[in-house]
Amino acid sequence: MSSFRFLHAADIHLDSPLRGLSRYEGLPLEEIRNATRRALDRLIAIAIEEKVSFLILAGDLYDGSWQDASTGLYMMKSLSRLVHAGIRVITLSGNHDAQSVIARELPRPAGIDHFSYDAPETIRLEDIQVALHGQSFRERHVRKDMTPTYPEPVSGWFNIGVLHTSLSGYGEHETYAPCSVETLASKHYDYWALGHVHARQIVCHHPWIVFPGVLQGRHIRETGTCGAMLVSVENNTVQSVTPVACDVIRWSHIVIDIADLHDLDDVMHAARLRMEHALAQADGRTVIARVTLTGTTTLHDSLCASTCWQDDLRSVAVSLDTGQNPIALEKLRNKTTSPPTTNTLHDLDTALSKLMSDPEFIATLSDDFEMFFSALPGCVERSSLMADENSWPLEEASSALRARLMGSAS
Incomplete structure (x- = not known):
């Protein structure tokens, strides 16, 4: 049984464009613009320094449909450094990658394996007996669970599932390739290398189901440390999953x-x-x-x-x-608020008392209440909301409002 380490990263969004930042005075725009490239450089350096056996990139290497081929060339040149260092690279296309025709046609050097767009497949690393199972997004909007057709685990090997997914839905992230922890666990893989959710999260330990998060935060909604996960394996068992910072x-x-x-x-x-x-x-x-x-x-x-x-x-x-x-x-x-004052509350109470003694105002409220009752479902009776059908509970509401206003001032 072999011992090895690997890096798991996702959501690089290389050369992600700046949106709206130029209107803020004093921001280092050029530094922000180059941040995703520098973060990728740091990921490559960490992989070489840590002497990992392979690197997994679980989708969204790019940021949608890019026109400048230099983006893809920079990615391939960076990953080639790993190949020259004897480190295998396994990539998968996510929803943003699926938008880019250029990314699909870009030649990949030997030593960089990319999961098929057509069906789930298994990539085998014979020397360390690791089997990686996955499928790339051909279209951006993948609405079905992709995992039922993922291959069976290779017996006696360390099995990794690679998937770009929102699981059952995470916050602001759109739903892609939805699935559940139970579905992933049923495949009996040892580790699930996920992408798409930009917040780092270890979803489960048995089996390991991990989002490494975005490699480099690109805006104020992506705060805190960003990077990848360094995974140590001994005797086909995960010993540790350690965050490594790649952001600049x-x-x-x-x-x-x-x-x-x-x-x-x-x-x-x-x-x-x-x-x-x-x-x-x-x-x-x-x-x-x-x-x-x-x-x-x-x-x-x-x-x-x-x-x-x-x-x-x-x-x-x-x-x-x-x-x-x-x-x-x-x-x-x-986002501060001004504290209420006794004078302000007195003015409100005076205005409320004046309105409550105005017959025209009362008549207007009566019309409004009629509209409210007419909009209720038929199963809701007016008598269940009002003790006396011929009188409107205005005085009670007025007294309650006065009490609350005056109480907040004390």
């Missing part, structure tokens, strides 16, 4: 609750501490951050009245730039 730019969403802060100087101090923490976590990488201020605060009105606080935040970011791992601010958002 780290996205961070900094949310600051300023409810207990007294002035803008306090806000800037809190922001500085949070930015310093983000830089420390980035381990020398450039940080692209979005800052959102939250909380109920007396500073709300001054924040709304002027954008000076945004300039101050950008100044804080600039002051933290050591020339090695800067922090750049993408979007600055004010």
Whole structure:
């Protein structure tokens, strides 16, 4: 029985275009534009340094239909470095790859195996007795479970299923090749190398079902460490699945609750501490951050009245730039609210009392209630909603609203 290690990555989205970032002042656009290539370079370097036996790329190597052949050539040149180092490469086309005709026609050097578009197949690595089973996407929208036709495991070998899938649905990701943990487990493979979901996740340990996540975060919805999984196997048993960072730019969403802060100087101090923490976590990488201020605060009105606080935040970011791992601010958002005041509640109560004594207003509400009741299903009786069918519960609602408003001020 052999011992070996392999890398599992997915969702490289090489040369993914920048969308909307150019409108934010001070962002290192060229650095962001080249980030996916540099992350791929780092993945290749890690594979060689760790002396892995093979690399799995579980779909979305590219980002849709690209016109510039240099994107594909860069990918093939990078993967060829692994082949020259004696490392096998196994790739699979995902939903984004299926859009690109150029990607399909691009010649692949010997040592780079690509799963068929026509049917599931098995790629065998005879020297270490590893069998990889998978199928590429021919069309972008694969709505059916692909795994029932995946081959049976090779007896006595370490078996890996490679699949680009949303499983049963994960958050914002569209549904592709849906399947369940139970379906995957029923194939009796030792490891499932998945792609498509951009958040790193170990879904199951028996068998191992793993999303490595996106190789390089490309926008504010892809925050935190991004990269691949390094898998160690001994005697056909997974010993460890270890995340390895490949990203060169780290996205961070900094949310600051300023409810207990007294002035803008306090806000800037809190922001500085949070930015310093983000830089420390980035381990020398450039940080692209979005800052959102939250909380109920007396500073709300001054924040709304002027954008000076945004300039101050950008100044804080600039002051933290050591020339090695800067922090750049993408979007600055004010999501604070103003605390209610006794005067405001008094005004609301006065206005409510005035409306409740206005016959025309009451008549209007009566019409609205009639429309509401007429829209209810026939099985819902008006008497079940109102104790007295001839009177509208306006006074009760008024009293309840007054109580809640006045209670929030105390």
